[in-house]
Amino acid sequence: MKILVCLKQVPDPEANIEIDSTRGWICESDGIAYRMNLYDEYALEEAVLIRESLGDASVDVISVGSERAAAVLKKGIEKGATNGIHIILDRDRYRSPGLIARLIADYARDRGYDLILAGVMAEDDMQCQVGPLIASYLGLPCAVSVVREKIGDNRSEIDVDCELEGGVNETLILPLPCLLTIQSGINRPRYPSLSNVLRAKEQALTMLSAGTVLSGQVETVVSICYPESAVKGTIIKGTPEQKAEKLLDILHEKSLL
Amino acid sequence: MLILIDTINNTTADSIFELISFAEMLAGTEQSRIRVIIAGENVADISRKAARFGHDVIALEHPDLRFPNPDFFADEAIRLVDEIKPRYVIIQHTMRGCQIASRISAAGGFPCITGVESFIHDGDSVVFCKSIINGKITVGLVPGGERAAFTVLPGAFRVPDITAGHRVPGQVLHRTPAGGPSHCRPLGIRESAGGEVRLEESDVIIAAGRGIGTKENLDLIRAVARLFPNAAVGASRTVVDQKWLPYAHQIGVTGRTVAPKLYMACGISGAQQHIAGMKGSQTVVAVNKDPHAAIFSIADYIIVEDLTVFLPLLIEKHAKKR
Missing domain, CATH: 3.40.50.1220 (TPP-binding domain)
Structure with a gap:
């Protein structure tokens, strides 16, 4: 079984992120830690778990991004991926999910992947599109927000639970090959093993140039700003003790306590 | 404009009709026909409810749509987009909503913007705003071309008040998907563990x-x-x-x-x-x-x-x- 996992490098959302209005994206600075998109970590772990249970599977990881993105592919190998494929783009800026998906779909086409996994969304642009778009371009069935999967004994179908809203899950059966987007919490991503860390150091990535992609009409960023930070509420000030007392007074006044 | 709504066991929360406000506000003073597509196994009741807002409703009915079946729904929506040629396709922002929107946009070669929270008219174009990076930053996006798909964040708009102003109920048409059998087989839904929390x-x-x-x-x-x-x-x-x-x-x-x-x-x-x-x-x-x-x-x-x-x-x- 051949599995492909899509990885994206994202700025740590907890970092102090600044806006670059001329480029319509965020500033690249040394102060920002870049790391693997959280949801992709779960997708990779799920692929590695499948390989461990089947015994005869390979797990390729692919990323479309600037040279810096090679780090997430190395991390992917450290966490157990077989091979890393890097489709290189120039500097980071807003990229239409359609463009990224087309590049990955073009790579994956005719390479015989039985299963393609992606994170349910990227933490930076939060578009939730690349997975389903790849499936559309390749004509594959797709299920999103997967919180459990089990490959059938004859390996011709996969049984999945997808998270809907309000604490409800839906069970679906999809034929293989197919694409799943993985929701966080499906597993517990592992730490790299020493042997895989050493292998990642030695092993070269497959590097491909993005070339020119005709992706049709796209959306463009025309403004970027911090959300209205106008705090409308009351800031409770004082020592921690005073704040606690003030809050209790407010809750009493409102008959909440 | 087309509004796409899916159902679970033929029902959906009334908050889904927030999408009608979004479409009406987007249309503004421009004459724009809004059509609501509701997918399910038997969605006559919810379709009648939707029609009270004054727009025509297409009840898209098939046994494979009793539980969410985003690919199957999207494939019929692609045919509807070809027939109706809407300016915008509007879906609620859920993960499967994003799946449907992506699939339709991929088939038609037009842009898709998910998690839309607001929009502003800027000359001839409309700028759609959404959060990125965990809500730390807001971006305004303009879709290129003649058509676009969106998912709209729940709670960003209010359900229209049908008691205010006169709304003549729209018509309900029933339609069966033309496509072959569904590739995915939805088996059913269940509460995830710990569902007793109220x-x-x-x-x-x-x-x-x-x-x-x-x-x-x-x-x-x-x-x-x-x-x-x-x-x-x-x-x-x-x-x-x-x-x-x-x-x-x-x-x-x-x-x-x-x-x-x-x-x-x-x-x-x-x-x-x-x-x-x-x-x-x-x-x-x-x-x-x-x-x-x-x-x-x-x-x-x-x-x-x-x-x-x-x-x-x-x-x-x-x-x-x-």
Whole structure:
């Protein structure tokens, strides 16, 4: 079984992120830690778990991004991926999910992947599109927000639970090959093993140039700003003790306590 | 414009009709026909309900649509887009909503923007705004070309008030998908574990976010909840992903939507995904040590403090007052 996992490098959302209005994206600075998109970590772990249970599977990881993105592919190998494929783009800026998906779909086409996994969304642009778009371009069935999967004994179908809203899950059966987007919490991503860390150091990535992609009409960023930070509420000030007392007074006044 | 709605067991929450407001506001003064497509196995009732808003409804009915079947629904929607040639295709922002929107946009070669929270008319173009990077930044996007698909964040618009103004009910047409059998087989739905939590019925919700740091600190959240007569413990996605609480406690787009009398957000940063699930709360108190936390923008009372310091003091002072 051949599995492909899509990885994206994202700025740590907890970092102090600044806006670059001329480029319509965020500033690249040394102060920002870049790391693997959280949801992709779960997708990779799920692929590695499948390989461990089947015994005869390979797990390729692919990323479309600037040279810096090679780090997430190395991390992917450290966490157990077989091979890393890097489709290189120039500097980071807003990229239409359609463009990224087309590049990955073009790579994956005719390479015989039985299963393609992606994170349910990227933490930076939060578009939730690349997975389903790849499936559309390749004509594959797709299920999103997967919180459990089990490959059938004859390996011709996969049984999945997808998270809907309000604490409800839906069970679906999809034929293989197919694409799943993985929701966080499906597993517990592992730490790299020493042997895989050493292998990642030695092993070269497959590097491909993005070339020119005709992706049709796209959306463009025309403004970027911090959300209205106008705090409308009351800031409770004082020592921690005073704040606690003030809050209790407010809750009493409102008959909440 | 086309509004696409899917159903679970032929029903959906009334809040789905927020999409009608979005479409009407987007149309503005321009003459634009809005059509609502509702997918399910037998959606006559919900279709009649939708038609009361004054727009025509197409009830798309098939046994394979009894439970969400996004690919199958999208493939028929692609045929409808070809026939009707809408300017915009509008879907609620859920993960499968994004799947449907992506699939339609890929087939038609037009742009797709998900998680839209607002829009502004800027000359001839319309700028659609959405949050990125956990709600820290807002971007305005303009879709190129003649057509675009969107998912709209739940709670961003209000359901139209049909008692105000005269709305002549639209017609309901029934339609069967033309495509072959569905590739995916939806088998059914079930509550995830821990479904006994009744968040929706609680007057007070004390919610824990990433800022609680350790599972042990949940005891603090529970202790605060016990101060109130009818309180429950809620959580952000991070907390349930860590398995510190069952998924039934999760509040937000992928979890529960709540509107208690008091919502106390403890260590919650306030990503739009979370805020969408609790913005209807009457009073919001937010405790976070990060003075820039996005949750503060919707809080009525703001406490910049480490919750492991603040909550024990709150419990202690309350005990003394009694």
